[in-house]
Amino acid sequence: MKGKVHLNQTGDSSCESYYRFKEDIALLKELKVNHYRFSISWPRILPTGIKAERINDKGIMHYDELINTLLESNIQPVVTLYHGDLPQVLQDRFGGWQNGSLIDFFNDYANLCFEKFGDRVKHWITFNNPWSIAVEGYEVGEHAPGVKLKGLGAYRAGHNIIKAHAKAWHTYDKLWRNHQKGLVGISITSEWGEPVDITSQKDIEAAERYMQFNLGWFANPIFNGDYPQVMKDCIGRKSSQESLDSSRLPAFTPQEKHFIKGTSDFFGLGHFTSRYITHNSYQYSKGPSYYTDQDLAELVDPQWPDPGSEWLYSVPWGFRRILNYIKSRYGNPRIYVTENGVSEKNQCTELCDKWRMQYMSNYVNEILKAIKDGVKVKGYTSWSLLDKFEWDEGYSERFGLYYIDFKSKNKRRYPKASVQYYRKMISSNGFPNQREILLSITWRW
Secondary structure, three states: OOOOHHHOOOOOOOOOOOHHHHHHHHHHHHHHHOOOEEOOOOOHHHHOOOOOOOOOHHHHHHHHHHHHHHHOOEEEEEHHHEOOOOHHHHHHHHHHHHOOHHHHHHHHHHHHHHHHOOOOOOOEEEEEOOOHHHHHHHHOOOOOOOOOOOOOOHHHHHHHHHHHHHHHHHHHHOOOOHHHOOOEEEEEOOOOEEOOOOOOHHHHHHHHHHHHHHHHHHHHHHHOOOOHHHHHHHHHOOOOOHHOOOOOOOOOHHHHHHHHOOOOOEEEEEEOOEEEEEEEOOOOOOOOOHHHHHHHHEOOOOOOOOOOOOOOOOOOOOHHHHHHHHHHHHHOOOOEEEEOOOOOOOOOOOOOOHHHHHHHHHHHHHHHHHHHHOOEEEOOOOOOOOOOOHHHHOOEEOOOOEEEEOOOOOEEEEEEEHHHHHHHHHHHHHOOOOOHHEEEEEEEE
8 A cells, every 4th residue: 555654664574473483482482471362364365365266275384383383382372363454356356344245255264264273273353453444444544455435434344344253253153163162252442431521421421432433333233232322323313414314334134133142252352542532513514434423532641651653642540441341331251352562653772661561560450450340351462572564654663572673684583671571470470579469360261
């Protein structure tokens, strides 16, 4: 996507973990983690995205070797089936996630993965961050495929993603669960929305809309059977004002609601930061959009620590609140924190990422508090092991525990200061200081 990425950088080489995964597994062993979350690339397995057309045996062999090497190292694989890398043919031929045909294509791909790897993989995540796929891919066009269908594209994409997830879950449940004994879920990334004025009913309602348009958009159908009522009301009302015959938010049939409800064996949560939310009514001078549908404004506290990324502020207290929100709204499910971490915008040439250690300490502390609240947090995954290609930000933002010089030929991994801290945290199952350990946050099998 030339012109869409910082300095027109590409992910063609990046950290090259495809070639160096054994070296990276050695790093995982040094960290003493008990699980490793990675994504299978749909086009690497099925180049056109369609199982009936071609299966790439070399792709199957690569993931076989990766999974086997992890297990030999006593590290459990946690596998994501879709992390935004749609086979290009499916975008060109069908329009990507705007087209319901992808539901069956994704199911065929997921079923192939269950067949080939499910004897060893016991934790599956169908989609990572469906919000980003839908909004940044089909609403604002900042991420691939770069489509801008404001007020329509994100909702259509989200609708098909939810149905694709549910179908894959049912396929696993029917064909594989009895003998593979695994779990299938989805990972939803969401910020926490806090009312600017906790005494203002309008701000309280705006913060709730924020949560429902972000977290609830995907969680509510999967855990409760339908879109959040506030989404249906807001988008339906605005669609009527636009003289449309029906809502821009697609509707599930009664049969689809029943089929989708309960199709996640755990709640996967990606969480990085929070926002203050206040009510704000939008006029339609520029037409409808996902953002104006919510009638709110997002604010940040200038005193929140900011490592440089324009969206990621350290707001640890929001983590405990979103975990308790999930507990109360979705039946106190088993929660796996699938992504949590902080980037640096500027190169840290001395590998002195003290802010990452502080962020990690503060956020994990809020998890421990949430566990004491009764939230069933059963696992935590730090994001991420290595510096990498970061969507439209290219290589300008670094989330890794290990630094990589992307200009070098050998892509050597250099441990940042946070590596030693995280290793001690893992060994202590909480904080390096044994006296501070409150409760376990090790991934429970």
